[in-house]
Amino acid sequence: MPNLPSHHHANQQQLRLILAALQDGVILIEPDQSISWANRSALRMHGVSSIADLGTTVSEYRKRFELRYRNRHRVPEGGYPMERVLTGETFDEVVVDVAPAGQNEAQWTHRIRSLVLNDAGGVPDCLVLILNDETERFDAEERFEATFAANPAPAVILRLSDHRYIKVNRGFLEMTGYDEGQVIGRSALEIDVLEGAARREFAIERLQQGRTIPQMEAVLQLPGGGERRAVVAGQPIEVGNTDCMLFTFVDLERHKLTEDALRQSEDSFAAALRLSPVPTFVLARSDLRVVMANNAFTREIGYPEGHLVGKGAIELGLWGDLVAGQEMERRLERDGRLRGADVSLRTRDGSRLDCVLSAEPVTVGGRACLLVLAQNVAEHRRSEAEVAAAIQAVMQDTAWFSHAVLTKLAQMKRPHAADGQAASGLGDLSARGRDVLALVCRGMPDAAIAHKLGIARNTVRNHVAALYRKTGVSGRAALVIWARERGFTGGPPRKTPMPTKD
Template sequence: MTHALDRSEQHQIIASLTEGVILVTPDHRIAWANAAALAMHGVDRLEDLGGSVDGYRDRFVLRYRNHHPLGLDRYPLERAATGEVFEDVYVDVTRAGGASPAESWTHRIRSLVTAGPGGRPESHVLIVQDVTAQFEAEMRFERTFAANPAPAVICRLADLRYVRLNEGFSELTGFDADAVIGRTLYEVDVLAGAERRELAIARLKEGRTIPQMEARLRGAGGGERAVIVAGQPIEIADDPCMLFTFADLEPRRAAETALRASEERFETAFRLAPVPMLVARRDGFGLLSLNQAFTAAFGHGPEALGRAPGDLGLWVDEGARAAFERDLLRTGRIAGAETCLRPREGGERDCLVSAETVTIAGEACVLCALQDITGRKRSERELIAAIDAVMADTSWFSRAVIERLAGLRQPGRGAPDARLDALTARERQVLGLICQGLSDAAIGKRLSLARNTVRNHVAALYRKLGLHRRSEAVIWGRERGFPAQGFEGGETPGPGRP
């Protein structure tokens, strides 16, 4: 014997459902709702739903998911009351006057009609599901997807049609949304020219991850770009999809081409440079490359590659070599260091050595250039020897000649300086008194000049000599023979003045 459920038992069963259930009568009254339906509207009592279709409209504002408002006669509750049966209507529900997110929900609604004895429609039922969390997650994904700078498109697996693309994809290909959405993967083939296309297609059909691979992506203008493409299975609105992401290889390839061209130009310039040059590893200073001028000057060729300059005995003074390498590692650059080097066949050569740390083919290196000054140093030594011989008997030389020869003999002190010749007699007087430690006022008194006039002479001195402070002027003048002895009102003697 079967047991027919009475209305009370039916309500108990329905009340326990997680889906919301609302019963509405043909005269538009809300007859009953379970606890789930009340919670989905943020209320606790049946009367808080409004009691009728009109009351419900007064208390809740509904919009379709495309944000279009529903007409008053299109509220799901209104449609259910008229006996209409529909499936999966998605609406945003907001409490009238509500402003907080807690007073807004997203509902998926369907309706059905229950029949009573004799098949007469008895109850019109609205079944509600709260899908707020699902749509909020999809909205977060949509925002993240749109903001992602990496080009991306989403393809629905059921029919292989595109359902989403972001701005990065449009910028990469020139396609806008209208040109892609709804088209199939074979119409806009993002796997064209993929190095493992068969694997990618097989994984796509299986809904599995597509590993990264190079491909040729055709743009709206018909051109192609080299890209890396990968696919990741995802779900969009419960539909299995494939998210394709891309990395543009063109900038990297252009950079690699430019780098190769730059390295080729460097190699040519290095090889043909008229001065001896070498490239060594920064770590350990093992030689990587020698140019033709270095081989011609020092005799070392390809057999020296891999060895350090210290192993070749290139430096005459090993202490100087160690100091040079230490300073180079510390500062990254050395310009014009004077040292003595030894060619392979023997002997010594005076050189100026300049070096700088550089990166070549991704490796930290040292680029070193040498200038042979052996001839110049020999000429200087011969000149100094001649001066020493001449100055052994200077009785017939004027003071000016003696001082100039002394300057040549000791280039670090009292060297001839064209700037000194540019000074007027008065400026020489002022410089001599500055070197004696006199102030501007004292100089003015000594020379019977106004203080401003003395300042003008001092400014002219600074400008002509390239100096900036009084102390610099004192050092500069004393190195060149100032102050002179025996000054008393007349012209102050100085270098070049008998």
């Protein structure tokens, strides 16, 4: 640095004291290209702590930091703001991305202004760069750009100063059939998104004031002719320090098609529900109130659907056991589904209906619901009980059965062997098989047989299955008839248990 008058150093010192406290970054450059001073903000904007790290000259700065314009093109040699100010050029705003040399990704975005301080003779005495850190703002704008472009909802952005469109997303282009070049730069008069709006004058007034435009229906003119009805709304936003209006749209035609498809789907669901022979009803997921019920359920329960809809099971008094019903509802609220739960329902006439409930989550009309199947098992259980009683009666006394009747029953119950041969006789049975058959003929269930013979329950099942195979019958009643035909009385089994290797 050349020897300068003392008043020059004094002025520089005063200037530095003033600039040190500024939030903006400030770099002072001497006419000989040396960087004489930088405040803390300027150093922080470069990720360094001293001027030595920044570069003591403009040439060193260029070697340590790479600058790019916002279009990602590198700033060429001679185009760095420091180099431009050395030529005496002043500029109000230059925006550049800054990265340490060798790094491709920018770490900061600077908005730079220049200032040239002359001495009394008009000769440049000090060159000043004023830096603003715009990193967060530009990052936010990039995120907005990416979100705006990717958003499937149709949208355009209008600059308020001249009412020209500056951005358009793919959703708007697909809805209208415009190309991007046909929209960007066009005015609101050329592409009138408020045409045919129910409150057009009010919307235009809001647009001119830069205020929110509430939702309203409008008619968009398409580039190839024709119209498109849509709901449009406007929201004032700022894009790159420019006041704008963001217009968003809902395509009423597509919305109507979606609603029609949804309605058809729901109609199909309702039709299938009502035609189902299994008693079924739908509960709202939020409060477990009945939304709909099919004919099979209303027939079983005795109430018309209109009486059920909008009410809960407790309010309707449907639970045969209130405590068990409340527990069932807690499970539905917690898990949102149910599998084969035994429950008793109370019908309109006060009788009890034994059911097995199963529930699965479904969506009906956009509402979270539960589809509940209530299978009536009373008839099934009654049939089982009647069969068991009949077998028990047979076990007690079969003397009144004629041989002919027993033969007919056996023929009805026993399928013919594939090879046409008759089923095996008693002589083909093992000793343990005869023991099991004797207790079956006495009407004992598997568990009692296992206990009586001192063997496992699975072993009993295996012996019974073997008896079915050897005799060619299916079912315990047919097995009893088969044994009676052959004079097997089902007397008490041997008292000495067999070895347990079976």
